[in-house]
Amino acid sequence: MSVPSFGVDxxxxxxxxxxxxxxxxxxxxxxRAFVPSPECLAExxxxxxxxxxxxxxxxxxxxxxxxxxxxTRPGSS
Numbered sequence: 001m002s003v004p005s006f007g008v009d010x011x012x013x014x015x016x017x018x019x020x021x022x023x024x025x026x027x028x029x030x031x032r033a034f035v036p037s038p039e040c041l042a043e044x045x046x047x048x049x050x051x052x053x054x055x056x057x058x059x060x061x062x063x064x065x066x067x068x069x070x071x072t073r074p075g076s077s
Contacts, residue, residue, distance in 0.1 A: 014060045017074065020050065042070035 007022040021040070025031045036043070044050040049058065049066055067073050 015055070015058070015063055018063055020044070041067055041072045041074070 005024050007024065009020040009022075011018040011020075021037075023034060023036075025034060047066075048054055055063075064074055
C-alpha cells in the first residue's frame with residue numbers, strides 16, 4: 001500500500017496488526033517540519049528490531065512487547 005509521501009507496510013499473521021509507515025523526506029527542513037500522525041506509536045527508524053531481517057524472525061509476542069520500550073503499548077493511540 002502507498003499513500004503519497006509515505007510507504008505503508010501492513011503485516012499479515014503472525015505479525016497482523018503491525019503497520020509500519022515510512023515518511024519519504026528529502027531535506028533537513030522537511031524533516032524538522034514533519035509531524036507524525038496521532039496514531040503513530042513510535043519513531044523506529046534507528047531501531048534495528050524493525051529492520052526486515054530481524055522483523056521476519058521475530059515472534060508476535062516479541063513484536064507486541066517492543067512498544068513498551070517507547071512508553072506505549074499496541075492499541076494505546
